Amino acid sequence: MRTEELVSLLARGTEAVDPRWLARRYLIALSAGTAIATLLMSAWLGVRPTLLRDLSVPMFWAKEAFCAALGAAGLLAVARLARPGRRPGWVPMAVAAPVVAMWLLAAVALLTADPRDRSVLIFGQTAGVCPFRIALISTPLFVGIFWAIRGLAPTRLRLAGAAGGFAAGSLGALVYSLHCPELAAPFLGIWYVLGIAIPTAVGAWAGPRLLRW
């Protein structure tokens, strides 16, 4: 087939592209992913009974804001990297800012605490399981977000995969935070970040394998 014929073939009878297609795909991926992750969390671990009481604790909101800001940064990164020719731009800053803020909070908490309390602030009661639970709960989000990216055309596959994993991990952490009783900044700055790093690494590994087109 000559190139001219291919051009005619592709152009003939072409239909308008629905500009809302993209938003719809992201919406499906995120709502399904979040719903399944929430179900998984409540069936497996359960929403923490003290959740209502925690609503009046400032650190609870700092934790929610931390996860939500990371999730938003991750989704922005995905939105850019899933299309050809968009550069990451200021996305690395948006990813780093909540982490740096949490580390500052953690430094203040550790410096002002009684030295004997410091290990509790760092390890809490669930340090050993927290990262793995976050990684597991983020799995449905990971699948959803990768499905959404596969409908687009990422050209930097490793980076796009990492962004997808990061977004899934952050939103997974947000879901997990409804179970997790830990509220200390040092704990969140270490174990939550580690929990989000797991799907990020998996995404960076899977990107070149699953996102090719």
Added chain:
Amino acid sequence: MAQHAGSSGPPPISSHVAVTECGDVTNTRKGARLVEARLRGLLLGGLAGDSSAYHAFLKDLSAHLRAFLRKRLVNLPEEVEDLVQELLLAVHNQRHTYDPRQPITAWVYAIARYKLVDLLRRRSRKESLNDPLDEEDDLLATSDGEAAEARRDLAKLLADLPERQRAPIIHMKIEGLSVAETARLTGMSQSAVKVGVHRGLKALAAKIRSES
């Protein structure tokens, strides 16, 4: 400068601009900006459903892609036309990923670079990459309307597609029938016809990727 005038018909506007102002970098850039604006208008028309604007877009784009690739595949000249066709198919299949706020150069360049690197990786002949691939300004500055013979025959690949994809593509995209006529002729529903065309063209791109 690697401009060639088109052998048949009037050369695309872009190559005309570039040829008359050959050697002057500022004017070449200006030419590329004009091409950018023109191609963007045509693509936006195409995305809104104007098939003649879309045809003009793909036709102009193929000349730019050809010139761009000829310069970069000097050691693999026989690959150029195949890659032009692969890129046109990719641009078409991914046209929903174009963000109207984005320069078209950046979008096309990213697709071209991705497929070019992919090709070279498959050939594992990275040394044939002549230019460093970081100058996207170059993409619309040159144009080459002289198509070589493609080695891969898309018509043959098309014939191998499953019937539910092949028939809608043949009737709609080659014979130019409408969705309704194609549906009547094949006994498929209208939405199945549209899905068939869409999936078929994606499957075609996947076949190209796996065979080479």
